[in-house]
Amino acid sequence: MVATGAALAARDSDEKSAIAGTQDFTAVVVSTFKPPRQGVRSVHRHSLLLTIVLLAITTLAAPATAHVGSTEPSAVGPRAAVVPNSDPFTVGPNAPQVVQGPCTDASATKQYADGEQHDHLDIASHRAACQMEQQAFLPLKDELASDPGTQDDEVLGEMDVEGDVAAVAIAYPRAGILFFDVSDPTAPKFMRRYNGPGCEGTAIDVDCGAFVDLSKDGKTAFLSVQQISVIPGINPGGLADPARPGVQVVDVASGTLAFEQPIASVGGVHTSRDHIVPEGPSSPEQGRAPGHYLFSVANGMGIEISEVIETPVGQGLLDVGLIEIDEVHDMFIQDDPLTGRTYMYVAAGFDTGFLVYDVTDPAAAVGGNRQLVAEWDLTPECREDWYSHTIDVAIRNNRRYVTMPAEAFVLGDQSDEDQAKGCGKTAGNGDKASPLWIVDATDFGALGRDGYADALDGDGVDTAAEVKAASEKALVTTWTNAAARPAQNINFTPHNQQIVGDRIYLSGYHSGVTALDASGAFAGRNERPNEIGFIVPAGTPTRPIYSQAVDPAVPFFTAFIGFRPLIWDMVAYKGSVLAADMTGGFYSFSQPAAVVATEDGEPIVATEDGEPIVATEDGEPIAEPTPCRTRPGAIRARVRPTPGGGLRLALRRASRPVTVRLLRHSRGRRVTGTRVVQRLRPESTALQAGTSRLPDGFYSVVIRDDRGASLRIALRRTGGRFAQRPRFARQDGCGLIRSFKLNRPVFGGSQQRSLGVAYRLKGAGRVRVTVADARRRVVRRFAVQRVGAGRVGRLRIPSRGIKPGDYQVKLSVVGPGRRAAAKLTARRL
Numbered sequence: 001m002v003a004t005g006a007a008l009a010a011r012d013s014d015e016k017s018a019i020a021g022t023q024d025f026t027a028v029v030v031s032t033f034k035p036p037r038q039g040v041r042s043v044h045r046h047s048l049l050l051t052i053v054l055l056a057i058t059t060l061a062a063p064a065t066a067h068v069g070s071t072e073p074s075a076v077g078p079r080a081a082v083v084p085n086s087d088p089f090t091v092g093p094n095a096p097q098v099v100q101g102p103c104t105d106a107s108a109t110k111q112y113a114d115g116e117q118h119d120h121l122d123i124a125s126h127r128a129a130c131q132m133e134q135q136a137f138l139p140l141k142d143e144l145a146s147d148p149g150t151q152d153d154e155v156l157g158e159m160d161v162e163g164d165v166a167a168v169a170i171a172y173p174r175a176g177i178l179f180f181d182v183s184d185p186t187a188p189k190f191m192r193r194y195n196g197p198g199c200e201g202t203a204i205d206v207d208c209g210a211f212v213d214l215s216k217d218g219k220t221a222f223l224s225v226q227q228i229s230v231i232p233g234i235n236p237g238g239l240a241d242p243a244r245p246g247v248q249v250v251d252v253a254s255g256t257l258a259f260e261q262p263i264a265s266v267g268g269v270h271t272s273r274d275h276i277v278p279e280g281p282s283s284p285e286q287g288r289a290p291g292h293y294l295f296s297v298a299n300g301m302g303i304e305i306s307e308v309i310e311t312p313v314g315q316g317l318l319d320v321g322l323i324e325i326d327e328v329h330d331m332f333i334q335d336d337p338l339t340g341r342t343y344m345y346v347a348a349g350f351d352t353g354f355l356v357y358d359v360t361d362p363a364a365a366v367g368g369n370r371q372l373v374a375e376w377d378l379t380p381e382c383r384e385d386w387y388s389h390t391i392d393v394a395i396r397n398n399r400r401y402v403t404m405p406a407e408a409f410v411l412g413d414q415s416d417e418d419q420a421k422g423c424g425k426t427a428g429n430g431d432k433a434s435p436l437w438i439v440d441a442t443d444f445g446a447l448g449r450d451g452y453a454d455a456l457d458g459d460g461v462d463t464a465a466e467v468k469a470a471s472e473k474a475l476v477t478t479w480t481n482a483a484a485r486p487a488q489n490i491n492f493t494p495h496n497q498q499i500v501g502d503r504i505y506l507s508g509y510h511s512g513v514t515a516l517d518a519s520g521a522f523a524g525r526n527e528r529p530n531e532i533g534f535i536v537p538a539g540t541p542t543r544p545i546y547s548q549a550v551d552p553a554v555p556f557f558t559a560f561i562g563f564r565p566l567i568w569d570m571v572a573y574k575g576s577v578l579a580a581d582m583t584g585g586f587y588s589f590s591q592p593a594a595v596v597a598t599e600d601g602e603p604i605v606a607t608e609d610g611e612p613i614v615a616t617e618d619g620e621p622i623a624e625p626t627p628c629r630t631r632p633g634a635i636r637a638r639v640r641p642t643p644g645g646g647l648r649l650a651l652r653r654a655s656r657p658v659t660v661r662l663l664r665h666s667r668g669r670r671v672t673g674t675r676v677v678q679r680l681r682p683e684s685t686a687l688q689a690g691t692s693r694l695p696d697g698f699y700s701v702v703i704r705d706d707r708g709a710s711l712r713i714a715l716r717r718t719g720g721r722f723a724q725r726p727r728f729a730r731q732d733g734c735g736l737i738r739s740f741k742l743n744r745p746v747f748g749g750s751q752q753r754s755l756g757v758a759y760r761l762k763g764a765g766r767v768r769v770t771v772a773d774a775r776r777r778v779v780r781r782f783a784v785q786r787v788g789a790g791r792v793g794r795l796r797i798p799s800r801g802i803k804p805g806d807y808q809v810k811l812s813v814v815g816p817g818r819r820a821a822a823k824l825t826a827r828r829l
Contacts, residue, residue: 082108082482084528089385089422090435091478092378092471094526101517101530102593102785102793103130108482111511111534112492120491120510121545123564123584127538130531130783131592132515135186135576135754135798137539138586143178143190144170144543150195153544155561156580158211158496161571163218165191165252168580172557173546174198175209175225178586179252185576185588186798187752192255196248200227205552211271213294214252215308220315221250222294226268247272247296247306251314258314264322266300274308275333277342277360286341287361293320295344295359297328303346305362321366325455327351330390333359337395338442343373347391347404348455350384353377353437353471354391354404355455356444368456374447375454376402376439376471380464382423384414386435394499396522398442401476403504403518405436405494408487433480434487436494436506438521438529440474447474477526479516481508490560496569504529505577507570510563512536513579515592533592537565537581545583590754593794635703635711635731641722645694647715649701658705666697669829671749696720698746698827700728714745716827726806726825736820738762738790740811748799749829755797757809763789765815771797772808779807802828 082104086095110128119125145152156178157171164183170176175196181189199208211224227245245268249259263269274294282288292308294317302325306317327349335342344365346355356374357365365371379385386406394401409428419425424432441447447470454463479494487493491510498505502519514534520527545561552558560566561583570579577589635658640648649660662678665671677694696717704710709732714725729741743756757769767787771780779802787793797809807828812821 083484085433085435085478085480085484087432089379089424090432090480092475096477096479096526096528098528099520099530101532102787102791103531103533104482105786106130106783107514107531107534111514111536112481112483112485113536114485114492120563123538123540123542126510126512126536126565128512129535131533131785131795132513132535132577133590133796133798134535134537134539134587135590135796135800136188136588137537138180138188138190139539139541139543140178140190140585141541141543143193146193147195150174150193153546155207155546155557156582157207157209157568159569159571159578159580160212160214160221161573161578162214162216165214165218166571166573166578166586167212167214167221167252168586169209169212169223170196171207171209171582172199172205173201173548175223175248177209177212177221177223177250177255178580179221179255180586182573182578182588184751185574185578186590186754188578188586188588190586194221194223194250194255194257196223196257197225197244201548201552202550203552204554205548205557206267207557208268210269213271213273215274215315216276219252220258221252222272222274223248223250224269224272224296226270226299245269247294247317249315249317259311259316261306261317261319263296263298263304264301265298265304268299269304270297270299271328271330272296273331273333275342275359277362278335280340280360282361286358287364289361289363293359293362295331295333295362297331298322300327301325303328303331303344305359305366320363323357323365323370324368325351325355329388332391332393334393336400338398338400343393345391345393345402346455347388349387349389351388352380352455352467353388354402354439356441356447369454372455374441374444375467376441376447376474377467378437378471378475379423380467380471381421382414382418384411384418384427385423385429387428389493390496392497392499392504393441394518394522396502399440399524400442401522402439402441403436403497403499404439405497405506406434407490407493407495408432408434410489430487430489432486433484434493436479436497436504436529438476438478438518439471440476440524446470476524477521477528479504479529481511482531485511491563495567498570498572500572503532503572505570505572507567507579509566509568512565512567513570513577513589515577535589537567537579537584537587537589539565539581539585539587542584590796590798593758593792635705635709637701637703637711637713639701639713639715639722639724645720645722647701647722649703651703658703660704661702663700663702664694664697665699665744666746666749666829667695668697669750671744671746671751671753671829672697673753674744698725698744700745712741714825725827728824728826730822730824734762736762736765736813736815736818737811737822740822740824742809742824742826744826746827746829747797748802748804752799754799755809755826757795757797757811759787759793759811760791761787761789761793761813761815763815763818765813765818767793768812769795770810770812771802772810773803774806776808799828804828 082098084095084098085091141152144154154170155172157169159168166180166182168178177194179191181191208226210226213222246262251258276292277290279290294306296304298304303323305320309316309318329349330347332345341358342360344357344359353376358371359365389405389407391404408430410430411427414427485492494506496507502522504516504518506514512535515532516529517532518529566582567579568582579587638650642648661676664675664677699715701713712729714728715722716725728745732739738760740759747753747755766784768784769782770778772778808823808825810823
C-alpha cells in the first residue's frame with residue numbers, strides 16, 4: 001500500500017481549493033508539506049497526502065454497494081485464450097508474447113471474481129485454486145485477542161520469514177507483530193504477539209503498523225511505525241499509547257521492545273529493511289563499510305540509514321544519515337554477484353519507476369543523488385499514473401533483471417493535458433490492469449548513470465524523453481492478469497512479490513496468491529510470465545472486519561478492508577507459501593507443480609538468493625528429462641528378507657553398472673523425510689545388507705544405472721524384519737505416461753507430512769489424479785489439468801483429513817486418441 005507520508009507536490013491551487021472546501025482540515029494538512037522542487041519533471045510531484053484525501057473522498061462518494069460489486073461490466077467467466085495486453089502505456093512499445101501456463105485459463109476464469117451482483121464479503125464465493133492447496137489455516141480469533149486491550153478484528157499487514165520464524169505486522173488500529181514457528185511450514189504454530197503503539201485515527205486512519213522486517217537469524221524484528229495525522233485526536237478503541245513515528249526494535253524470543261528510534265519524517269516510517277554489507281575490496285573511488293545496517297523509508301524525505309548495534313538489552317540503532325529522495329515506497333538490497341558491490345533498488349511510488357544506489361559504503365550515499373547509479377521510468381511524462389510498489393532482482397546468465405509490480409488506484413480523472421499524452425483517463429490508473437514490469441538493468445549506464453538519473457528532479461524537458469527512451473529499451477516484458485481485470489482501488493493489484501528460482505510469487509489483495517513462471521523473461525525474451533499456480537483462499541471461521549466507534553474525518557486505511565480475502569503479503573518458504581489475510585487468518589499453501597524449462601535441450605538450473613537449487617530425489621540429483629527407453633523395465637530385481645533382520649537383493653536384470661541405496665522414510669509414528677541409511681555393495685548379482693539394527697518404519701531400496709534409469713522398491717520393517725510393500729513408483733517407460741512416482745511410500749504421521757506426486761507425459765493430455773482408500777472410496781479428487789508433452793506435473797496431497805491406512809493414488813490421462821492409467825500406493829500413518 002502507498003507510503004502515506006511521501007511529500008510530492010500539490011496538483012494546482014484550484015484543485016487544492018476544491019478539496020479544502022470538501023474537508024475543513026485538508027488545507028491544514030497540505031500546508032505542512034514542503035513545496036516541490038521545480039523543474040519540468042516536477043509535474044510528477046503531488047502531495048501524496050492530498051492523493052490520500054482524494055482517494056478517501058472518492059471512496060466516500062461511491063455508492064453504498066461498492067463492496068458488493070464493482071462498476072466493471074462483467075464477472076469472471078469462460079473466455080478464449082488469454083491475449084496480450086497491447087496498451088503501450090502499460091507494456092511499452094511492444095506487446096509481450098503470451099505463453100499459456102498450466103493455470104493461465106483457470107486464472108482468467110476463476111481468480112478475479114467481480115461484477116455488479118458479486119458480494120466481495122462472501123468469502124465462499126471467492127474460493128478458487130489451481131495447482132496450489134491449503135495446507136494449514138489458523139483463524140487467529142483467539143491469538144489476536146490474547147492480551148488485555150487487544151481484539152480479534154485487528155487488521156494484519158506485511159510479513160517476513162527468517163530462521164524458521166514468521167512475523168506478521170498488525171497494521172491497525174494499533175501497531176504490533178504476530179510471531180509464528182514455521183520450522184514445519186505445512187503446520188505453522190502461533191508463538192506470541194508484540195503490542196506496539198496505537199494508531200491515531202481521528203483525522204485520517206493510517207496503518208501505523210506499516211512494515212515488519214526480520215534479521216537473517218530470525219532473532220530481531222524491526223517494526224516501522226507510521227502516523228500521518230497532524231491534528232491531535234483520540235486513539236480508536238481508547239488505546240493509551242499513541243504511535244511515535246520511527247522504528248521499534250523487538251526481541252523475537254520475548255516479544256518485548258528492545259530499542260526505539262524516532263526518525264524525522266513527514267508522517268513516520270513506511271518500510272525498513274536490514275542488510276549486512278560484507279567484507280570485500282575497497283578503494284578511494286569505491287569505498288566499503290562492512291557492517292549491519294537498517295534502511296528506513298522516512299516518508300516525504302528519503303531513506304534514513306542506521307547502523308544496527310548491540311546494546312545491553314539487545315540490538316539498537318545508531319543514526320548514519322539520510323539519502324534524500326522525493327518519494328520512496330519500498331527497497332530491495334542485494335550484494336551484486338556481477339560487481340561485488342551492494343546495491344539498493346528503490347521503488348519510487350508516483351515519483352518515478354525505480355532508482356538504484358550503491359550503498360556498499362552507506363555513509364557515502366547520504367545526501368542528494370550521491371551514489372545514485374540508475375533510474376528507470378516508463379512514463380516520466382505523466383504526473384499521476386502508476387504507483388511503483390515493490391521491487392526485486394534476479395541475476396541470470398550474468399544479466400540483472402529487475403521485477404516491479406505497480407499498484408493502481410481510482411483517484412478521479414487525470415488532467416486533459418495528461419490524457420492527451422496517453423497517460424490514461426483515471427488518476428492512479430485503476431481503470432487499467434496493473435502491470436508487473438521486468439527490466440534488464442545489466443547496464444546501469446544505459447539507464448542513466450552519470451547522465452540523467454535524478455532522484456531530486458531538477459532537469460529540463462529533454463531529460464524526461466531520455467529517461468523514457470532508455471526505459472522502453474530496457475523493458476524486457478510485462479505481466480498483467482489473465483482476466484484483464486482492471487485494478488480498481490487496489491483490489492486486483494499485483495502487490496508484494498518474491499523471486500524463487502525462475503518463479504515469481506505475487507500477493508494480490510482480493511485475488512490471493514499467484515505463482516508465475518518467468519523463465520522466458522529471465523532469458524531476455526519478451527514473453528509474458530505464465531500462471532503455474534494460484535489460490536484465492538477462503539478459510540473459515542472468519543474474523544470480524546474492523547469498525548471504528550467514531551469514524552475519522554477522512555477514512556483511508558479502513559476504506560480498503562471491506563473484502564474477503566485480502567492477501568497483503570506472502571512468503572515462499574521451505575516448499576510452502578505462507579500468507580496472512582488482512583481480515584482473516586494465517587495460511588500455509590503448497591507450492592505449485594514444477595515446470596521443467598529447458599534451453600537448448602539442457603535443464604535451466606533455478607537459483608534462490610543467488611545459490612543453485614539442486615533438485616534431488618533419493619539423495620541423488622534428478623536427471624531431467626530422462627530419455628525414453630525402448631524396453632521398459634530396464635532394471636529388474638527381487639528383495640528377500642534374511643533371518644537376521646537384513647535384506648538380500650537379487651538383480652535379475654541390469655545391463656549397465658548400478659548403484660543401490662537403502663532409504664528410510666519413517667521411524668515409529670514420525671515421517672522423517674528421505675534419508676540414505678546405507679549404500680549397498682554389489683557382490684556379483686546379489687547384494688547383502690546388514691540392516692539388523694535399523695528401527696522399525698518404512699523404507700525403500702533404490703537401484704539406479706548410469707543413465708538415470710531407476711527401480712524403487714517399497715519396504716516396511718516391523719518387529720525387526722522387512723516385508724515388501726506395494727509399489728510407490730513406476731519405472732520410466734515409453735507410453736503415454738512416461739513417469740509416475742510418489743515422493744515416499746508413507747505420509748502423515750505426527751508431523752502431518754503431505755505426500756508428493758510427480759508425473760510426466762509423452763504427449764499432451766488431460767490429467768486427473770484421485771486418492772482412494774482400501775475400500776476404493778475416493779477421499780481426494782484433484783481438478784483436471786491440461787499438461788504439455790514432456791512437462792513434469794507435481795501435486796501435493798495433504799494428510800489432514802485422511803485417516804490412517806493404505807491409499808491408492810490413481811493417475812488417469814486422456815491424450816489425442818489415447819488413454820492411460822496407473823496406480824501407486826502409500827501408507828498414511
